[in-house]
Amino acid sequence: MKAIVCDKYGSPDVLELKETKKPIPTDNQVLVKIHSSSLNYGNLVLLNGKPFLARFAFGLTRPKYSIPGGDIAGTVEVVGKNVKLFKVGDEVFGDLSVCGWCGFAEYVTVPEDALVLKPTNISFEEAAATPMAAVTALQGLRDRGKIKPGHKVLIYGASGGVGTFAVQIAKSFGTEVTGVCSTRNVGILRSIGADHIIDYTKESFAQHTKCYDLVLGVNGSNSILAYKRVLKPNGNFVHVGGSESQLYQTLFLGPFISMTGSKKISSLLQRANQKDLNDVKELLETGKVKPIIDKRFKLSEITEAFKYFQEGHAQGKVVITV
Template sequence: MKAIVCDKYGSPDVLELKEIKKPLPTENQVLVKVHSASLNFGNLVLLKGKPFLARFAFGLIRPKYSIPGGDIAGKVEAVGKEVKLFQAGDEVFGDLSGCGWGGFAEYVTVPEYTLALKPANISFEEAAATPMASVTALQGLRNKGKIKPGQKVLIYGASGGVGTFAVQIAKSFGAEVTGVCSTRNLDILHSIGADHVIDYTKEDFTKNEEYYDLILGVNGSNSISAYKRALKPNGSFVHIGGSESQFFQALVLGPFISMTGSKKISNLLQRANQKDLNYVKELLETGKVKPIIDKRFELSEVTEAFKYFQEGHAQGKVVITI
């Protein structure tokens, strides 16, 4: 089979399309013929080995997982004798980041707990765009942010992969949602249901005297103190992504701020979760959430896909068609 192989840390140019042996499922695994995959920030970390702390999970000197790719959608080709949830022919999607990655390939073997049945009303490409980003948004809003109906929620970095899901999932919880993005992305946020949209190139949300119950920081380089100013008393800020300085501020200052005042600052470490993926599956089936795809690339174009993705301006998700 064909697969994208990464044998050393570096730029997207180190990625190679190679012919390798097709895997066989063990008694507890599912063999999936991959139709589509997608890019997430974790793919860049796996490629570059940065920040350096990530190497303790991904390999200190070289990548422990030679085939990148977390999100997939495809069709079950075979199952091991102990597999209970799926059978050959099932259309599935899932996040492989917790079980060895390997999605940028024509076939992959995975434990059944990483997968869910693909909703019939979306394409393989839309399904592949969903798992990691949507579950990250869900866990940030529900698990860390404790979102409640009627709350005022702000999503900073609302037009990217996680952000577009966060806007829609927050709306499904009954929140009043404000999305922050650049000028070119305003229409996208209106189209997915944001109640209010702020163009950060023209307006500083921390100075408009609006205050929020929950802020999700998906991207950007605002200081933690700026986010704190925009929170209501007892409000929460959840850091999901952004600059390294912002990450370390949330990591170091967050616990102190949370202990000494009513406002809460926290970091989210997303974890692949089948139950959460099935929750998102129901939102997809009912039309409450729709994946937004920016660009599509072939498997042979993965290097170009990474170069585009790392620019940080994708509107929604970047998808690989296999």
């Protein structure tokens, strides 16, 4: 089969399209013929090994996983004898980040608990755009952010992969959502239901002091003190992405802020799981959430896809068609 191979950390130019051995599923796995996959921030970490702390999970001197790619959507081609949830021909999607990655390939073997059935009302590309970003948004809002109906929610970096899901998921909880983006992305936020939009090229979100019950920081390099200022008493700030400086502030200054006042500062490390993906599947089936796809690239165009993605201006998700 054809697969993208990454044997060393570096720029997108280190990625190579190679012929590799087609995997054979064990008794507890399924073999999936991949139709589509997508790019996430975790793919960049796996590519360039930054931040350095991530190398303790992904390999200190070289990538632990030679075939990158987390999100996939495809068709079950073979099932192991112990598999109960799926049969040959089922259309599925899932996040492989906790079971070896290998999504940038024509085939992959997957434990059945990493997959769910693809909703019939979305395409393979839309399904592949969903798992990691949508589950990250769900866990940040619901589990870490303690979102409730009637809350006022601010999403910084609302037009990217996680952000577009976060806006829609927050709306599904019955909240009032404000999205922060640049001028070129205002239309996207309007189309997915944001109640208010702050164009950061024209005004600062930090001017809106003590306005929000929950702030989700998806992107940017803002001081967490700026986020703290816009929180209501007992409000929550959840960091899910952005600059290294913002991450380290959250990790090291956040606990002090949380212990000395009513406002809580925390960071989320998304963990893929079948239950949360099934929750996302239900949102997709009911039309409460729709994946936003910016660009599509072929597997052979993976280098160009990464170069575009790492510029940080994608409107929604970047998808790889296999």
